[in-house]
Structure formats: structure tokens, C-alpha cells
Amino acid sequence: MASHKLEALQAAIELALGEKVTQSTLALDELTITCKAENLLEVATLLRDHEAVAFTQCIDLCGVDYSAYREGLWDGQRYAVVYHLLSLEHNWRLRLRVFAPDDDFPLLPSVVDIWNAANWYEREAFDLYGIVFEGHPDLRRLLTDYGFVGHPFRKDFPVSGHVEMRYDPTQQRVIYQPVTIEPREIVPRIIREEKYGG
Template sequence: MAKDQNAPTDHSAALRGKLQALSERISLSLSAAVLSSEIAFDELTVVFDAAKWIESLTFLRDSGFICFIDLTAVDWPAREKRFDVVAHLLDPKANLRIRAKCMTDEETPVESCVGVWPAANWFEREAYDMYGVLFSNHPDLRRMLTDYGFDGHPLRKDFPMSGYVEVRYDDAQKRVVYEPTRLTQEFRSFDFLSPWENASYELPGDEKATRS
């Protein structure tokens, strides 16, 4: 009898059981801080109250998640709290991963977790630079990837593709100058339905070329 490829393996079932037990332990210990919990793709995702962000992360660290993997943000511009702050953690002893989240807006800072994991320093700076997420009590919250005078935050979904300014070296002034972005032509419209010419067969969209 053929084996169902979609059926969970023994390893997957065991891992899901560990994650479910972890989720229940977190909810029991941090009931006031946990907003939601979900297991997907063999990984536990827990959304915490931003006001209890450091308390929650400290609990996870003391529970074995001593390896800080990374921290970033996700932009949901239609939402009142448009940013998800996302941290990925690893418990090397139990070989378990967890994704911890909290939500915030453009003006409300999230407390820095540098005191919990010093490695979070540059990741929080990157999230501030690219998304504009603010972190309170950060030791050095400055831009990291863009220039000091850069306008806006490039990974926000409402940031224009062309940016706000362009940079060039002015030979007359002997320095780099910033000027408002000027597009020399309109954005071109490409017909992605018919990318090849002179094909031996007709592709969807080719009929456009024969219209009078």
C-alpha cells in the first residue's frame, strides 16, 4: 500500500508535540503577555503584548532560547499598528525554534532587547533604518545602511520606488550633492505575456501585434 506523502512523519509529529507543550507552558507562564500562538511549518509563532516584550523575551531566554538568530520588522500599512517586530530564537539543547512577535505603530517605541541579547544591537538599528521602528533604551539607535541625512525608510511599503532624492558628485562644487529625484522618462510598460519575438508558435498576447 502506497504511503501518503502528505501524512506527518514520526519526527514531525514528535516535534509538533514538543512545540505544543512549549506553547502551553508559555501561555501558562505569560498569560497576560500572550496575544496569540500558532504552530506552522514546524515552528512556533507567539505574538506578545509590546508592553511586556522584554519580560516575554527574558522568559524565553531563561527557558533555553539562548541563541538569538535575528530580528526584523514587517510593514502592514493598512493596519493601525502597522509594524510587526519579529525575533527568531533557537533553543540548541532542545533543538527548537520560536518566532516571537509584537506590534507597534510609527510613533510608539518598542523596548530594546539588547540587554537580553547583545547581538540584537545591529538588528534593531537595521529595523529602525529600513522601517522606522523606534526602540527605547537602545545604546546607539542610528541609521546603519543609509546615509545620515536620508529621507524616509526604504522598506516601508509606501516608500516610492524612486526615493525622494538622488545623489551625485558635482564637479563644480567639488562635493556630493543631494537633489530632488528627477525621472527623465515615464516608467515603461512591459508586456510580460509575450517576452519572446519570432517564436515558432503563438504566445498569449501575440494577437496584439496583428491588431489594426
């Protein structure tokens, strides 16, 4: 039953978007489509407004760093944004994936004017991955401090970070200083069955 519904959705997507979809994948009872960054706003508008699909809600949006994907064998663009869409009218979901064309400065158009729920999700992807959303009304950090250096969900971000923040009682303010935590390996203690309880 679920596969028949997904095939109907895939056919409706092909009817609504045609060649604007560069890839369409049915896997694990979900449909994922991919489009080019330059077509994102047109594709998003068609997905929302075309009566055959009617994806009126963006229920989630997340950034992805593919640099370590498939153990570093990935041969495509590094950064992508994945939009999770919901059609209440047709009771189906869709995953839309768009790759940022420039790995050094990942830039995509904002979809806030199409789905206003994307506002904070885009801010989160900007904060954690450094993906810039052109046309966003207030693109600034959401989860990290304004003075935070880097983007912590990037695969090349150091595990311990660059700086740490603490309150200095003598200066009576928050200060930043280089990380002072010494990296260490934690080796789990193994309890052998023959010595257990003895």
C-alpha cells in the same frame, strides 16, 4: 515527530509566560507567539532565563509593515517587530511578534540588554521601517545614508525615492538633488510560437 516537539514547546511557553502571550500559533512546523509591547522586556527576559525554554540567542529580528497585508484588509496595528529565537539547550526555535502601539510613531523597547545580537538588527529595522527602539545604545541609520529621507521598506515609500545622491566634481563632494529618473512601465516582449525562429 516535529509536531510533537512543537506541542512540547508550546506547553513550555505557556508554563513560562502564562497570560503574557496574547496569541500562539502553530503553522508550517513553526510556533509564533505574540505579546504586548508593554510586556516585551519581561517576556524576552523570561524566554531567555526560564530553564524550560532557554532561548539564549536572538538569531534575527525584522520589522514588518502590515498596511498592505491581505490586500489592505488588515485591521490591526501597522508596524510589528518579529524576533527569531534559538534555544541551543533544547534545540528549538521560536518566533516572537510584537506590535508597536502607535502607527504614527512606532516605538518599542530595545532588547539589546537581553540579547546583544539584536543591536544591529534593531538599527536595521529603525533605518528601513522607522521603528524606534527605546533604550538602544546607538540608534542610527545602518544601511542608508545619514541624510536619507524616509524609510524605504515602508509600504507607502515611493518606488523611486525622494532624492538621489551623486558626486559633484565641481564642488568635490557628494550632493543630494531631487530624483531625475522618469518613471516608466516596462512591458515584456512576447514571442509567439508561430513566429519563433522564423
